[in-house]
Amino acid sequence: MTAPELPWLIRALLRLFPTDFRRRFAHEIVEAISLRSRESAGFDGRPGVVFWAGTALDILSAGLSERSAWLVWRLAGVGGTLRSSARALRRRPLYTSVAILTLSLGLGGAAAMIAVVRGVVLAPLPYENADDIAVVFNDGRTARPDFDPYWPVSQEQYELFAASGQTVSETTWIGRGSTATLLTERTAELVDAAVVAPNFLLFLGATAYLGRVFTQDDAPEAGGVAVISHATWEARFASDPQIVGRILHVDGQDHTIVGVLDEDFRWYGRGSGSQPELWRPPSPGDPSRGYDRSLIVRVQPGRSLEDVRLEFGPNAYEFFTNDGFKDRFTAADAASILSLREHHLGDSIRRIPLLAGGVGLVVLLAGLSVGLLVVGRMAELDKEFDVRQALGASGLSLAGQVAAENALLVFFGTLAGLGVGAVGLQAAVASAPPGIPRLENAALNPGTVTALLPVAGMLFALSGLLPGWRTYRRRLDAAALRQGRGLTRSKAMPRRVMVGTQVASALVLLLGSGILLRSWHALSHQDVGFRAEGVLAARFQLPDDGWTPVADAARPPSDAAQSEPLAVTGSLLAELDELEARLAAVPGVTEVALARHVPLSGRYGGWTPLTPEGWEDRSWEDRPHGTAANWVTPGYFEALGIAATRGRLLTAEDESPGATPAAVVSQPFAELFWPGDDPIGKRFYAYGAHTRPDRSPAVGQHLVTVVGVVPALREQALQESNVTVFLPYRASIAYGRSPPRDIAVILKTSVPPSSLAGETRRTVSDLFPTQPLMRMEPLEDTVRGWVQDTAFLGSLAAAMGAYGLLLALVGVTGVIAIQVNRRAQEVGIRMALGAGKADIYALFGRETALMVGTGLAVGLAAGVGGARLLQAHLYGVEPLDPWTFGSAPIVFMVAALLVTAVVARRAVEVDPTRALSRE
Amino acid sequence: MQDRVQGHLPLKPLVLEILLSLAAGANHGYAVMQGIEERTGGTVPARPGAFYRVLARALDADFVAELAEPPAGFEGSDPRRRYYILTPLGREVARAELERLEDAAVLGRARGLL
Structure with a gap:
């Protein structure tokens, strides 16, 4: 009974059946088909197309059904493996919860970071094209x-x-x-x-x-x-x-x-x-x-x-x-x-690579920690697997169990990570410095979760597939060797490398947080030159109808030195007097000032070009720039605790119409305009709105005399002292071509400043009902706002650094604990031969020092490179801050040696005879 | 036993036909297949792919077992051929299915369908 050659299509379709089905029935199916083909043969002795088509359809549908049934069966098998893995994990609640917690912290950080990057940077802009x-x-x-x-x-x-x-x-x-x-x-x-x-x-x-x-x-x-x-x-x-x-x-x-x-x-x-x-x-x-x-x-x-x-x-x-x-x-x-x-x-955008780098290190640390846990768990499983393999379990199914167990860990770690990420994201958005655009877009949405999957997949590959594969290989070896001792020795090596990598990454995080914290400290303790404590500030705009702006044409011709006060109509000056008097009468207010600008509440709107007397012929480029002018009432200096270092402060006299225009300058102003000279009595041109260099500075300007010098102030930015000149507020109304509509109320209080907010608002609105107060806040809050960015980055980095240090120390502890166990016999012999406790501590100390030292060296090298990324965020500290770079590795090493000593105590305290009798 | 049997009902037509065929004695797959096609006139199609799939299920379910040696009367045929025999479970399941069908037939007759 020789079967005629089947058409290739039928043979190909037969491959649709799963292998074991083919092994059982392919021969019979082929035989049945060929017998049938003979029976349905026509006059030419060959079966027709209809027969082959029907047969092909039959094989195709049967093959596909069988294949899918096989898949379902295999999946049921995977389900069984997962269920038994879940049981195994439930039996080890500590191991399971530590692994899931570690994973969730890493993945939570990654989820929050991905959400921020997607929302802030990558999300499409909501405009046409x-x-x-x-x-x-x-x-x-x-x-x-x-x-x-x-x-x-x-x-x-x-x-x-x-x-x-x-x-x-x-x-x-x-x-x-x-x-x-x-x-x-x-x-x-x-x-x-x-x-x-x-x-x-x-x-x-x-x-x-x-x-x-x-x-x-x-x-x-x-x-x-x-x-x-x-x-x-x-x-x-x-x-x-x-x-x-x-x-x-x-x-x-x-x-x-x-x-x-x-x-x-x-x-x-x-x-x-x-x-x-x-x-x-x-x-x-x-x-x-x-x-x-x-x-x-x-x-x-x-x-x-x-x-x-x-x-x-x-x-x-x-x-x-x-x-x-x-x-x-x-x-x-x-x-x-x-x-x-x-x-x-x-x-x-500059913060993004920093944060992403930090989060990447945290994910790496978490992955390594879980990897270390898994390596430990594998050692435990190996013994169990030896037995099961002897009972006939295949290496593949055992490897499958390892992979399934770790897949479950990563799965639950990811779920928990999403929870951690949601909480972390909320906290980060709430505490982020203002001014990060589109931060409201950052959300844990399906897109974020999808983007997190590769990270989780990578962790699974590291902690699930690799150990699974290793199990498979080991089972193959074990089947051949049946002797595990030779193979276990190589395990300490990857452990040390993993811990070393942890130490390096944790040190990078520690260095970053150290530098940022130092910068934060420097910024928050920056001497701003004024006292913000107990000061309440608010702003509003003066009404348009308080005076008639003086037209350009109405100005006196160029004779600027004759500081002719210009007519101010309306009741504005009287109203300002009234405002000051009413504010001063508010209980708790000890000093009242009016000013054009509140210190540190934003740039003063560009520079004010000022020309010292005698510099009229200098070209535009040669004249000083970056000078800022503030118009203040005399109370300003009192309220902010600013004292004159030379000359005097502004007085009510300087504000009165007809007074000789006077100014108080900051120390940097004096040094810029009259280096080495006594600035008192010097004069400069001011009060003109002209900024065009093709005009003579004298046109439309008045000469102002310097009457006093105050120390350097940080009025515009916390990071630098600016070149400031203070002019009397009321005089500016008299002389100004475009009167300063912006006005700030600055109150020194004897009670908590924010408690006076309501009373202040009422007082101002009584006098200026159409002019709302805005941005009322204690000046201390304003100053603190400048530190927010650094504080945010610093505390985030500190949290990451602490987490990294903790994980790395846990890693060190694990490696040393294994060493202590394995070398208990050796320690016993050494002590029996007269080694002291100190020698034993030194033995394990050297182990730690080598492992941690290598990691620290790598971490220092990486930190030197990474610190440059921080440059833009630093103030008062160099990226390669010697204090941070010097102390962080020492702190790390000391901590590592301490945990080593704690673990090694077990080996030292044990009775040598008992240690010797082990195994 | 009764629970095990009831859990398998109702049977697919092709399964019942296989059990019916083997009730006549052990036989090889091709003969069973051909017998079904001839007996039912193609109403229950038994094309090779579908047939062996169902046979595999019947084997997995223990309705049918494979003989280690060709049964009496088949000695000397193609040694690669496999022979299948009805198991006690298969016999019970077939009986239960037939009783179920008989009940249906009785009801049909009572209501004038038959």
Whole structure:
């Protein structure tokens, strides 16, 4: 009975059956088919196509059904393995919970980190074709190296750019962040507002939740229009469905609300997290603010950001120098061009690699710790497996059990890690310094979980598959050898390498946290030059109608030295007197000051160009820059505890009209203008609004005499003292061409400052009912805000470092404990031969010193490289801080030797005869 | 025994046919297959793939066992052929299934279906 050759298709289809099925029945199936083929043969002696087609279908469906049934059976087998592994883990609650906890800390950190990176960096920007959008600035550094590389552009520049760009298809702009006083029926509130080009919202594809967005058709002369944010609509207007068409009184002008923006519309200034509440196109009544806007362009289809750089890089000079600032921007490459993503992220992006690196080390540490646990568990399992293998279990199934057990650990570790990640993320978002854009996007969503899977998979590969494979190999060996001793010796080696790696990673974390903590300490103990304790500060804007601004034409001609006070109409000065008197009468207030700026509450809005007497002919570049002016009442120095080092402080006399213009300068100011000279009695030009270098400094300015010097102050930034001059507040109203509308109330109190908030608010609103107070907070909080970034990074790094140190020490303990066990006999012999306890401690101490020392050396090398990443976040400490780099390894080594001594005690205290009798 | 039997009911038609065939005595797979096709006129198809799948299940379920040696009357045939025999469990299961079918037939008759 010879079977005719079956068609290849049938033979191929037979392979669909699982192997063991084929082994059992393939021969019979082939025989049956060939017998049947003979029976159904036609006149030519061969079966027809119909027969083969039917047979193929039969084999195909039977093969597939059998295969899937086999798979189901195998899966049931895996299920069984998992169930027995779960039982095995339940029997070892300590091992299981420690492993899951360790994994969850590592994976939780990774989950939170992934959520932040995805939400802040990777999530698509919520605008139409966002990848084609770029933001253009003047590169201020081409004028002076210390200038802002992202200097806004002026209206003239914008118009030039919009008219001539070849590589861009569309342009729009957004004004520098500003505030608006929002006057409703009952209240006046100061809100963050944005003045934007009429096409701004359409450009970004913003849509309205209610009403519409404004467009180019809302021409300025058509009267003011505005849209409000969804959050504002909810919070300030109680989600009023009739909001569209309402008139808002914004900064003295009426604006019609034409729409409410969609809930998810966001715009982030360069690295800023705050959102404007109100958006409006410019209106004719707006004061011109010079360099006041960010230029936003859409790259032409087919062109790249690089093309834009090429067009506006070399030619930027044409665009960015074509006005009164010509001689400022002398280099050809005067434009800074950022992609919208870079623009939104700003400096926040610098924290990401740091955090990711730290989290990566934590994950590595956790993985190694679990790896060490698993190696220990394997040693235990080996004995059990020897028995089971002898009873007939296959090496593969035993390996499967190891893999299943560790898969369960990683699975539950991942679940717990998601919990840890959710909590950690919440804590991190809550304690993160303000100004990280899009942080609200960071969430544990399905995408985050998916991104976490490779990390969990890697941990599973390390802690599940590798030991599983190793078990399989060992079982093969064991089957051949039946003698385990020769193989166990090699196990100590990977353990030591793993612990050494842990030590290295933990040291890197410790070094990072050490440097950051030192920087935090330096920042928080920085002498700011004034006393913030017990001071309450708040700001508001003076009403427009308190005086009549003096027109340029009405000024006296150039004779600046005759400091002729200008007429101030209205009741403003009297009102300020009244305000000071009423605030002073509030119980608990010991000193009242008015000032234009509150210290450390933000930059003073660019520099104020001042020209010392005798420097009139110097070119613009040769004159000092970066000077900041603050206009203050005499109480300012008293309230902030600032004393004069030379001369006197400002007095009420200096504020009175007709007084000789006087100023108090800070020490750096004196050194910059009159190095080596006595600054008292020196004079400089001030009070003019002119900033244009092509004009003589004398035009429209007054000569001011220095009457006193105060120490260096950190008024603008905690990190550097600025070159400050203090001018009398009321005199600035008298002389100022554009009066300082911004005013701050600074109160020195004898009670906790925040307890006076309500009374202060009432007092100010009694006098200025339309002018809301804003940003009221104790000055100490303001100062603390400057430390937040470093504090956040520092405490995060400290937590990571402590976790790393703990895990590494646990690792050291494990390795030494095994050594102590294994060498109990050797220790016994040594002690019997006269070795002292100290010798035994030294024996294990050397072991630790070698293992930890190697890890520390590697960690130090890595730390030297990694510390450079911290540079941008450091203050008052070098990246390679000798204190940190010197002490961290010593602390580490001492801790490792201490735990070694504790573990080695067991070997030392044991009776030598009992140790000798072991095994 | 009764529980073990009841748990397998109802049987797939092809399983019942295999058990019916083997009730006549041990035989090899191809003969069983051919017998079913002939007896049922193709109503219960017994194509090789499907047949051996069902036979494998019947073997796994212990309805059918494989003989180590060819039974009496088959000596000297192709040594690669395998011979299958009905087990006591298979016999019980087949009986239970047939009784179930008989009950159905009685009911059908009472209601005028047959």
